[in-house]
Amino acid sequence: MKFSANLGFLWTDRPLPDAIRAAKAAGFDAVECHWPYEVPADTVKAALAETGLQMLGLNTRRGNVSAGDNGLAALPGREAEARAAIDEAIAYATVIGTPNVHVMAGFAIGEAAHQTFVANLQYACDMAASSGLTILIEPLNKYDAPGYFLLTTDQALRILEEVAAPNLKLMFDCYHVQLMEGDLTHRIKDLLPHIGHIQFASVPDRGPPDHGEINYDHVFGVIAGLGYDAPIGAEYRPTSETAHSLDWLKAQISG
Structure with missing residues (x-):
């Protein structure tokens, strides 16, 4: 099993490099992150x-975090902001050689939000295709x-089918899916053909994967047995x- 460190939660006391x-x-x-934009892309690339x-x-x-935003792509009336954020993420990812961009939906509800999200994802997939990037939804x-x-994941699968872009995939976070489903x-x-990345953390506290209600030794074994060999993301809060x-990682490396 290969593992990726999510630097949105791990080593946050240090500059990104x-x-x-x-x-x-x-x-x-491997590594992954949330919002690296305050660090020049060339510095991260180095x-x-x-x-x-x-x-x-x-x-x-x-978006405007102080006003409560948590993504823009499903917010009717804010398409220009959402697409600017998509353009920025694709450009940054292209410079540093990142294959996946997670387009955050935001706080919204209803059919207008659904249609806005679908349209913005179609835009994102079109823009990402020329760089060979995959768009993720989570x-x-x-x-x-x-x-x-x-x-x-059922809602996500319906959106994947509606957008019907080959470079649109599901980010499967075991922590979120366990709590909801x-x-x-x-x-x-069941969802493996649609999965572009997998993440994990303990439930219910979103800590390291060596405690809580999920037996990650078993889950990791199932993932490996399915032939999934990309690094999976450690997105937990120490x-x-x-x-x-990192005792769990040492055990995986030595085991």
């Missing part, structure tokens, strides 16, 4: 080249993100320094 170096030193096979790691994915900007759980437009391993098996939360 130093976090990339720390992930390499810890034994991760750190990736130095370590030999790939940045697997990044997110579109959330259902979030209603407890951490109440009011978020995209909540379940459960039945993780069957969901992964309770102290990141280095103190």
Whole structure:
């Protein structure tokens, strides 16, 4: 099994280039992030080249966070902002060699939001295609993100089918799916052809994967048995320094 360090949660006490170096030193096979835009892309590219790691994915900007935004792509009337965020993410990803861009839907509900999200995803897929990038959508759980437009894998699958773009995939976060739907391993098996990236954290506290209600040794074994060999993302919140939360990774490396 290969693992990617999500630097949106891990080593957040360090500048992004130093976090990339720390992930390499810890034994991760890749990295991913949330919103790297305050760091020049060439600086990140240099750190990736130095370590030999790939940045697997990044997110579109959330919008006006102080006003409560958590994504823009499903918000009617804000298409120009959403598409500017998509353009920015694709451009940044292209410079640093990142293959996946997660387009964040935002807080919205209803048919107008659905149609807006579909149209913006069609735009994103068209813009990403020339660079060979994949667009990802991710259902979030209603407890951490109440009011978020995209909540379940069934809803995501309907959107994938409607957009019908070969470079649109599902980001399957085991933490969110367990809280909303459960039945993780069957969901992964059924949705595997549509999955572009997998993430994980313990449930219910979103901590390291060595405790809680999910047996990740079993889940990782199922994923590997399905032939999925891309790095999967450690997107969890350490309770102290990141280095103190990596016993699970050491066990996977040695096991």
